[in-house]
Amino acid sequence: MTSTPVVSAVGAQTFDSLDPRSGEVVGSHPVHSEADVRAAVGRAEAAARWWRGLGFAGRRTRLLDWKKVLVGRLDEVARLITAETGKPLDDARLELVLAIDHVDWAAKHAAKTLGGRTVPAGMLGANQSATLRYAPLGVVGVIGPWNYPVFTPMGSIAYALAAGNAVVFKPSELTPGVGALLASTLRDAVPERDLVEVVTGFGETGAALCRAGVGKIAFTGSTATGKRVMAACAETLTPVLIECGGKDALIVDASADLEAAADAAVWGGMANAGQTCVGVERVYVVESVAEEFIAQVVAKARGLKAGTDFGPMTMASQSDVVRRHVADALARGGHAVVGGEDSIRGTTVEPVVIVDVPEDSSAVTEETFGPLIVVNRVPDAAEAVRRANATGYGLGASVFTGSSSDGESLAESLRCGMVSVNGVISFAGIPSLPFGGVGDSGFGRIHGEDGLREFTRPQAVARQRFTLPVPVTSFRRTAKHMQTMIGLVKARHGR
Incomplete structure (x- = not known):
């Protein structure tokens, strides 16, 4: 993902969020200072003590009430997502539907996953009763992104709440209104305490949260910013969960359903204007089926229109990254089969598909985060795996093959946190599956049982x-x- 820039400020204490489609002001929000952040953490600590005291059953009831509020206010929240990101309304609705499902799963599975249990004591501990429990951390700081301003941070927020923590949420400066509205929906369901405190501002506000003494920081953003977050958290030995970007590959084997693979490649690469950390950026297709596959990709991508099928670049500077990658790919011998350098007009970027791009091109090695797909031919699936793994990133991947055993084998060979077989980004919509990467894509997990445990501290008890x-x-x-x-x-x- 990309770093967020300073947006236009209207004064020393406030800033505007803007509609990227028109430049119109969506809302004005405070720039919270270090003192403001520490005060928010203090309030959250008090709320966390109350919340923890409710136990799993009390928290489950209230989180399921929150789910109902989110359903009731779905269109209201979706409209604000659209206003602050520019994405189509139905894409915003889909984002909320996925987030709601995660709230439901976290609420219903926290007790079973985190409740105390007896474990074997072993031979030397034959006289001991060994138990394991997972205690909440207290307050979790969440630093969220702008591309999916509800779904992505909800993977931390909902699971942290279900585990018994309160949250201080710093949304992106591009989507502060969404963060504030999300907290207000929880307040509707749990009026007794503010379980999610929202602090808004720029990098300084996020850095203050890292240093504010929270139990953990969950960050989503670029690898470069993730390193700065880790450095700030190191000052107080605050543990971190880091979810950074990716350069996700889609592998098309010779036995694959080519129409389905092409459909997945285009949706995975172009949806949300390509601004998806687990979106498809590279495709490796086996030579024997490459021509037919590319023809299907071209037909599907040419039918898409920026501003209708997907929105603009939410962050204007991202257009420059897309332009640089397209130019480099073409200059190094790549062939544009859809679009080209003329496809980039300000924040509007039409679909671009380039084939036969050298593997050392920036369009292959760097995260683009725009509607650009690189398609390269390979002699076989083994070479596709080798190239897919030849990057510092390791977030997600997709494999298309007609053989279930080959699908499992290829998935196992990929160095990444998540794989979809004969689908794309499917893992993100399954609440029971953990979500996270390796290498430059970060570490730690949200979602699933691992995501619940991520926001706790295990405590071992041996009783003689x-x-x-x-x-x-x-x-x-x-x-x-x-x-x-x-x-x-x-x-x-x-x-």
Whole structure:
């Protein structure tokens, strides 16, 4: 994902959010100072104590109430998403539908995932009762992105809340209104406390949140900004969850359903104007089916129109990145089969598909975050996997093949956090699956059981039930005692 720039400020204490389609002011929001952020964290700490005291059952009830409020206010929130990002209204609605499903799953699975349980104590702990529990961290700081201003941060917010934490949420400066409205929907469902405190502003506000003493920071954004977040959090040893960008590949094997693969490539690469961290940016298609596949991609991509099928570049400077990547791909021998350099007109970028691009081109090595797809031919699926893995990123990937066993094998060979087989971005819509990457794409997981545990601290408890005849952890232990213990170990583990 890309770094967020300073948007037009109307004064030292406020700034405007703008509609990227028209430049019109959507709303004005405060620039929260370090003192403001610390005050928000203090309020959240008090709310967290109350929230934790409700237990899993009380939190479940209130989170399911929040889900109902989100459903009731769906169009209101979607319209604001559209105003601040420029994406089509139905795309905003889809984003909310996915987020609502995650709230539901987190609320219903927190108790089973995080509740205390007994675990085996082992031979040396035969006299112990061993239990494991997951305690909330208290307050979780969430720094969200602008491309999916509800769905992406909700993967942290809903799971952190279900785990018993309160949240301080710093939305992107491009979508502050969405963050504020999201918090207000929770307030409708849980009027007793403000469980999500929203702080708005620029990078300084986010840095203040990193240093404010929260239990954890969950960040989504660019790799470069993620490194700065980690550096700020290191000052206070605040743990971090980092979800950065990707350069996700789609592999098309010779046995694949080419129409389905082409449809997935175009939607995965062009939806949300390509501004999707797990969107399709590279396609590797086996040579024997490349011509037919490319023809289908061209037919589908040429039918799309910026401003109708997807919105503009939400962040104006992103157009420059797309322009640079297109120019480099073409200058290095790539062939544009859809669009080209003329497709980029300000924040409006029409679909671009370029084939046969050198692997060291910036269009292949760097995250584009725009409606550009690179399609390269490979001799076989093994080479496709090698090229897909030849990057520092490792977020998601897609594989299309007619063989289920080949699909599983190819997925296992990919160095990334998530894979869709015969689909694209499917994993993001399944609440039980963890979401996150490796390498330059970050670390830690949201969603699923791993996402719930991400916002807790495990606590191990060993309770002695009776005294062992061999005093292992005592100065009363003798050589004879050790002989007995070694004999037991050999009998149990030496065979």
